[in-house]
Amino acid sequence: KNEVEQSPQNLTAQEGEFITINCSYSVGISALHWLQQHPGGGIVSLFMLSSGKKKHGRLIATINIQEKHSSLHITASHPRDSAVYICAVTLWGGSNYKLTFGKGTLLTVNP
């Protein structure tokens, strides 16, 4: 079983829809990261959080440490949001620099 599980694996939405991507993890973490990867492009860090909620523009990330669960929300989705969204965690303890990744969620937003 992977230490980081994402769902759904694939998600197709219509422009304007509210989108939620989920991430569950099974280990103690010091931080959780949400990353965005466009086709053929590099990876951009969207959020790093260890508690609560963060918001940047139309993106919102939440984390529940007790339930070992995080969600990434996109409000008023747009075709340019189409990308792979990756959840990753840094483990608690000596290796708190090492990212352990989920397999990613491919989001396609149609106009």
Place this chain on the structure above:
Amino acid sequence: GAGVSQSPSNKVTEKGKDVELRCDPISGHTALYWYRQRLGQGLEFLIYFQGNSAPDKSGLPSDRFSAERTGESVSTLTIQRTQQEDSAVYLCASSRDSTYPYEQYFGPGTRLTVT
């Protein structure tokens, strides 16, 4: 300012040849990471450098893989006697430090194809 840069952006090589991939981190970032992304799979940690400390090589898949970093500057990832299963995108990232989890900034990657 300049982000993380990697070269080459694409590399096609024959099986059995050696390849060298380069990463230039963001100036002032003491931590540097190499990751691999094989087609259809998630990202894998390969190696980590922090300042002058001994690197964490625990993610290197075999002894054909090695990496070096001079101080807090450029890093090179070398793959000797390449195999087809080495075909992947190799990503480099850097961060300010790693005493506390900091945001990692990723380079554009090097797409390696072994024929």
